[in-house]
Amino acid sequence: MSVLVYTENWEGRFKKLSFELVSYAAAAAKMMNTSVTALSVGKVDQEELMKLGSYGAQKILNADGNIPEVMDNQYFTQVIAEAAVREGASLIVLANNNTGKALAPRLSVRLKAGIGSGVSRLPLSITPFTVYKKAYSGNAFAHVIIKSDIRIITLAQNSFDLAEVAGSAVIEQFAVNADSSSVKTKVREVKKQSGKMLLTDAEIVVSGGRGMKSPDNWGPLVELADALGAATACSRPVSDEGWRPHEEHTGQTGKIIAPNLYLAVGISGATQHLAGISSSKFIAAINTDKDAPIFEAAQYGIVGDALKILPQLVTAVKEIKK
Amino acid sequence: MKILVCISNVPDTTTRIKIAEGNASIDTTGIQWVINPWDELSLTRALELKDDKATGVSTVTVAHVGLPSSEPTIRKALAIGADDAIRVNAESSDAYFVAAQLAEVAAKEGFDMILCGIESSDFNGSAVGGMLSEFLGIPSVSGVSSITFEAGIPVLTREIDGGREAVTVPAPFVAVVQKGIAKEPRIAAMRGIMLARTKPIKVYEPVPVEALTRVESFEKPAPRPACIFVDPANPAQLIDLLKNEAKVI
Numbered sequence: 001m002s003v004l005v006y007t008e009n010w011e012g013r014f015k016k017l018s019f020e021l022v023s024y025a026a027a028a029a030k031m032m033n034t035s036v037t038a039l040s041v042g043k044v045d046q047e048e049l050m051k052l053g054s055y056g057a058q059k060i061l062n063a064d065g066n067i068p069e070v071m072d073n074q075y076f077t078q079v080i081a082e083a084a085v086r087e088g089a090s091l092i093v094l095a096n097n098n099t100g101k102a103l104a105p106r107l108s109v110r111l112k113a114g115i116g117s118g119v120s121r122l123p124l125s126i127t128p129f130t131v132y133k134k135a136y137s138g139n140a141f142a143h144v145i146i147k148s149d150i151r152i153i154t155l156a157q158n159s160f161d162l163a164e165v166a167g168s169a170v171i172e173q174f175a176v177n178a179d180s181s182s183v184k185t186k187v188r189e190v191k192k193q194s195g196k197m198l199l200t201d202a203e204i205v206v207s208g209g210r211g212m213k214s215p216d217n218w219g220p221l222v223e224l225a226d227a228l229g230a231a232t233a234c235s236r237p238v239s240d241e242g243w244r245p246h247e248e249h250t251g252q253t254g255k256i257i258a259p260n261l262y263l264a265v266g267i268s269g270a271t272q273h274l275a276g277i278s279s280s281k282f283i284a285a286i287n288t289d290k291d292a293p294i295f296e297a298a299q300y301g302i303v304g305d306a307l308k309i310l311p312q313l314v315t316a317v318k319e320i321k322k
Numbered sequence: 323m324k325i326l327v328c329i330s331n332v333p334d335t336t337t338r339i340k341i342a343e344g345n346a347s348i349d350t351t352g353i354q355w356v357i358n359p360w361d362e363l364s365l366t367r368a369l370e371l372k373d374d375k376a377t378g379v380s381t382v383t384v385a386h387v388g389l390p391s392s393e394p395t396i397r398k399a400l401a402i403g404a405d406d407a408i409r410v411n412a413e414s415s416d417a418y419f420v421a422a423q424l425a426e427v428a429a430k431e432g433f434d435m436i437l438c439g440i441e442s443s444d445f446n447g448s449a450v451g452g453m454l455s456e457f458l459g460i461p462s463v464s465g466v467s468s469i470t471f472e473a474g475i476p477v478l479t480r481e482i483d484g485g486r487e488a489v490t491v492p493a494p495f496v497a498v499v500q501k502g503i504a505k506e507p508r509i510a511a512m513r514g515i516m517l518a519r520t521k522p523i524k525v526y527e528p529v530p531v532e533a534l535t536r537v538e539s540f541e542k543p544a545p546r547p548a549c550i551f552v553d554p555a556n557p558a559q560l561i562d563l564l565k566n567e568a569k570v571i
């Protein structure tokens with residue numbers, strides 16, 4: 001028995017998310033009286049791999065031979081399934097991101113393992129195996145019993161604190177049987193946006209809504225985000241109007257994020273918008289309407305004109321960052 | 323080319339979710355049931371592709387696993403323009419069960435492209451599409467934000483971290499769709515509503531499959547503390563609170 005955690009890498013590097021996954025897996029393994037194996041697929045150097053050990057992975061399976069460049073769901077599913085069988089995994093942990101959402105369901109069928117997706121806490125109990133997950137886009141939480149012998153969890157980003165440990169890990173080479181020449185996904189074209197912080201990775205997000213009035217008013221909002229080291233986001237009508245790029249749209253039909261701070265500027269707080277941001281640790285809002293629903297979700301608020309207030313916030317942030 | 327669009331039936335997205343006595347389920351009184359937003363957009367895109375003769379799309383079928391009570395949702399999909407529908411007559415108890423049922427009917431009927439949404443807005447499972455592809459042993463592409471045809475071949479654009487990439491996979495395949503797939507959901511016209519009444523809904527009985535998960539109970543999110551209002555004449559105080567009280571900046 002063991003807990004297997006799939007730690008994806010980005011051009012050979014891990015992210016905070018990777019360490020959240022390992023920290024979670026280690027805490028769950030403790031509840032289950034077992035150990036943690038991390039699986040890394042693709043080229044990652046020794047030093048980077050060893051970082052997984054600092055968050056509680058006892059063993060690191062390093063599958064770096066002959067791995068296809070393209071993300072092919074069938075291939076990666078097979079690799080993780082092989083590792084799970086080899087390790088006798090009774091729990092597999094992945095991120096609830098693009099990759100995790102693509103692979104966890106396939107893995108579920110292959111291993112006949114029930115899924116708890118978008119989990120934000122440690123299992124509520126081990127027997128029966130019960131997880132705590134979001135339902136109805138954050139309007140409720142469900143306690144879900146996973147009945148199968150193998151269980152899969154996809155962990156919500158920024159929902160579990162990092163926990164460093166003293167121990168160190170052993171790295172084992174893992175030669176996969178999956179045949180990389182059979183990969184069916186063919187890439188035609190890649191469009192990367194360079195340099196921009198990923199909205200899903202950002203710890204602070206400054207977001208604008210229709211209350212910003214015009215695309216020409218975004219200057220101080222972007223300036224505030226830069227001063228805070230934050231990413232920028234927006235409500236759906238703002239991206240629909242083309243005021244801001246589609247990647248920034250948060251909510252039910254946009255990105256679902258959980259930063260430490262979400263600052264909503266000129267956003268009314270419709271349920272569909274809240275569905276994408278309600279897991280944020282803190283929400284602050286600026287709105288001219290004191291009855292705007294965003295203030296029911298926010299811990300801090302200013303009733304006032306965003307266009308007047310934003311420049312003053314920029315000054316205040318620059319002051320404290322001095 | 324035959325397209326299958328899998329649709330789930332969910333409470334309207336503005337619903338204030340209430341939990342029923344005993345916490346085992348949600349209180350469904352007064353709830354308006356709708357086609358899951360993603361599935362409505364998938365259906366729209368499938369119909370757009372069919373309208374374009376160059377694609378060679380011949381039919382758009384919708385499939386749903388659910389009890390007769392969800393037929394209005396299926397009829398709505400037919401009114402929007404789907405050619406026909408399949409319903410597997412069973413409660414959609416968990417994603418594994420639902421995907422197994424969909425796989426069974428998809429294998430029987432044969433489709434070239436199967437569309438599923440990235441998540442149902444009720445259970446937020448993000449699971450059925452990927453599971454279905456694995457049951458069928460066919461490729462899947464997830465996070466798909468656009469489907470176009472180039473020389474008769476579907477090209478799928480998927481979101482990757484920090485960008486997007488256009489990929490192809492051989493048919494049959496499952497595309498799990500997200501934002502961007504269609505701009506606005508297509509709306510049923512009067513003629514469509516009339517036509518929908520005569521379009522066929524094929525009903526299959528479920529195959530025996532054991533669900534792997536079970537919802538034990540629901541709870542409401544912990545109430546957020548009341549909002550602390552900062553004097554608009556002194557916005558700097560907000561920055562002070564965020565730094566020294568919330569400790570997030």
Ligand SMILES: Cc1cc2nc3c(=O)[nH]c(=O)nc-3n(C[C@H](O)[C@H](O)[C@H](O)COP(=O)(O)OP(=O)(O)OC[C@H]3O[C@@H](n4cnc5c(N)ncnc54)[C@H](O)[C@@H]3O)c2cc1C
Nearest residue numbers: 209210211235236251252253266267268272273287288306
């Ligand atoms: C199926 C479905 C899915 C949806 N998905 C999403 C989604 O994913 N994300 C999303 O955001 N929406 C989504 N919506 C739309 C949602 O219902 C709202 O219409 C939308 O969120 C409103 O955007 P907004 O707050 O920017 O604009 P508005 O609702 O117009 O609010 C503007 C706010 O700005 C305030 N304001 C005006 N002037 C100022 C000023 N000078 N300074 C400060 N404040 C000011 C106003 O008081 C108001 O509260 C969805 C809708 C549907 C039906």
Ligand SMILES: Nc1ncnc2c1ncn2[C@@H]1O[C@H](COP(=O)(O)O)[C@@H](O)[C@H]1O
Nearest residue numbers: 328330387438439441442447448449450
């Ligand atoms: N009961 C169902 N019947 C048909 N399709 C479904 C059903 N439930 C979910 N789906 C499909 O699977 C997608 C993802 O749902 P889920 O895995 O439940 O989040 C939905 O967008 C639908 O395309």
